Amino acid sequence: MDARTRACRLAENMGLDCADAAAADRDIVLANMRFAWDPAWLREISRRPGTVLMLRGNPVLANVAAEQDANAVSQAILGEGGSLGGLEQIDGETAELSYSELRKRERPFIMPLDPTNPIVVEQAAYDAAYKGVTDILTLYLWRRPAFHLTRWAAQAGMTPNMVTLIGAVLCVLAFYLFWIGSFWPGVAAGFVFMVLDTVDGKLARCTGSSSKWGNVFDHGIDLIHPPFWWWAWIHGLEAYGTPIEPVYAVMLLWAIVGGYVAQRVIEGIFMRRFDKMHIHVWRPIDSKFRLITARRNPNMVILVAALLFGRPDVGIELVALWTLISLIFHAVRLAQASAAHDRGQPVVSWLS
Secondary structure, three states: OOHHHHHHHHHHHOOOOOOOOOOOOOOEEEEOOOEEEOHHHHHHHHOOOOEEEEEOOEEEEEEEOOOOOHHHHHHHHHOOOOOOOOOEEEEOOOOOOOOOOOOOOOOOOEEEOOOOOOHHHHHHHHHHOOOOOOOHHHHHHOHHHHHHHHHHHHHOOOOHHHHHHHHHHHHHHHHHHHHOOOHHHHHHHHHHHHHHHHHHHHHHHHHOOOOHHHHHHHHHHHHHHHHHHHHHHHHHHHHHOOOOOHHHHHHHHHHHHHHHHHHHHHHHHHHHHOOOOOHHHOOHHHHHHHOOOOOHHHHHHHHHHHHHOOOHHHHHHHHHHHHHHHHHHHHHHHHHHHHHHHOOOOOOOOOO
16 A cells, blocks of 8 residues: 555544644644654554654654644645654654554664555564564464465455455364364464464554454354364364373363463453553563463463374363363462552553
8 A cells, every 4th residue: 555545544543634724723643754653653643643753864753743834844744844843753663662552672674665666664564563462383483474474364355354364264173173173284274274363463553454353253153162172172082093091181271271361350450450561471471471471372382282292181181181270370370460569569561
């Protein structure tokens, strides 16, 4: 898409109107379409009337207060004279930002837009859509292939919901294959789904195509399906030839599902008590543990490793054990944060 269309989508997703004409009775944000920028910059500048974001002497985004001369600023952005007088200049290469919302320490990008070589900006926009605090597979293993799939989906005109729907079908297929003991085909379907689970979110963020329904659809699947996968895996052990005793199977399932739900509850309590801050960004150790905590992707690594040795039964036992260990870790971290808060110490993200 062209730069203006993308900019308008990003603005509208933040609750801003997008129009050519500037209203004289309100603050407006003017964007230089010769540059590409991380949505984080638009969010930051839109909160700061009377400021202009600069890159090597070039105005990129300007928040013009209602009482200031928007036409003069617009001319300055276009290189047709005008003036940035009265605007506080913010250097995009040195400005201090809060990184807690980004959940990573990488500075939001700003760069000149070259229409003849858009892949540079596309790569930057894709990287910007990546959270720095996530699981090890998402962060490292399929970051590159997911970029190419995201780019292809955008060029093909696919919406994020289309990608989510394809992923949902593969998610159900993986459940069925696990259920009948066809673990390797199930793993293949599951891993493709897991990659697409990265693609749909990145496609939405890169193209400004986020929607409330899409968010519910995507995150709803993410929240609900893992316990069903582990249930199907346990059921498929008999067909595979490595059955486990029924009572023990129920205990394992309850440990995994109960631990998964309890961890989600702990995360919710932490966010509620500490100003919507994720438990995974409190201290560096929390961010590092997020790489391997007992969520779907790290659990699948455990199961595949066990499957390589022909012991999917041992794999599900290890998943149950790792779930309990992860639950204890997060419970301790919640208790430590609460104790620090009760002593009057600030509980803030190390990324702030």
